[in-house]
Amino acid sequence: MTTVETxxxxxxxxxxxxxxxxxxxxxxxxxxxxSNCDTVLLRAVADGFAVAGVQVLRFDLAFxxxxxxxxxxxxxxxxxxAGIAEVIAAVxxxxxxxxxxxxxxxxxxxxxxxxxxxxxxxxxDGLVLLSYPLHPPKKPDKLRTEHLPELNTPTVxxxxxxxxxxxxxxxxxALALIPAPTRLVEFEGARHDLSVVKFPVVEQAVAAATxxxxxxx
Numbered sequence: 001m002t003t004v005e006t007x008x009x010x011x012x013x014x015x016x017x018x019x020x021x022x023x024x025x026x027x028x029x030x031x032x033x034x035s036n037c038d039t040v041l042l043r044a045v046a047d048g049f050a051v052a053g054v055q056v057l058r059f060d061l062a063f064x065x066x067x068x069x070x071x072x073x074x075x076x077x078x079x080x081x082a083g084i085a086e087v088i089a090a091v092x093x094x095x096x097x098x099x100x101x102x103x104x105x106x107x108x109x110x111x112x113x114x115x116x117x118x119x120x121x122x123x124x125d126g127l128v129l130l131s132y133p134l135h136p137p138k139k140p141d142k143l144r145t146e147h148l149p150e151l152n153t154p155t156v157x158x159x160x161x162x163x164x165x166x167x168x169x170x171x172x173x174a175l176a177l178i179p180a181p182t183r184l185v186e187f188e189g190a191r192h193d194l195s196v197v198k199f200p201v202v203e204q205a206v207a208a209a210t211x212x213x214x215x216x217x
């Protein structure tokens with residue numbers, strides 16, 4: 001049976017999901033712009049990976065540590081990336097286990113994670129991006145792809161066909177910019193929230209990550 005522990009140490013505020021047996025990898029997982037790390041999606045994904053043997057640390061971003069509600073300010077996005085880097089350093093120092101270290105996030109959190117990985121090759125062994133916000137809703141000309149050609153980290157992207165932040169075709173084109181191996185997990189009819197009640201998001205995300213990152217092999 002997996003267990004969940006509250007973590008509040010230094011830059012790390014969140015929850016640690018421990019698998020029933022010895023972990024085969026670690027996933028640091030964070031949230032989007034309008035929430036915190038205690039969302040239904042993140043809890044479900046963390047539980048699913050833990051059942052598969054992956055230790056998961058779901059954590060709050062720096063902007064959420066500063067205030068309990070409200071979106072991040074674009075001018076302080078670098079602070080959110082710095083906070084993610086501190087969490088990864090804590091994973092290596094305090095929660096080290098054999099196997100890959102993965103980094104993931106929903107929407108804004110995933111975007112910042114991917115930017116950090118592009119800026120720091122080798123920081124993590126893989127990315128799990130849930131509903132990557134490729135552009136603002138109804139603004140397809142404002143693509144957030146500048147860093148993708150520099151992203152040399154294997155990446156799983158989980159996407160809903162009705163996500164207002166990107167069409168499936170736009171996501172496929174963006175993934176083609178990434179020089180590392182990628183996997184796209186798409187759900188027909190899913191929106192930006194990736195409802196785990198309506199769609200097998202957890203099962204397929206875990207399966208794609210297991211294949212791409214060769215977990216447990």
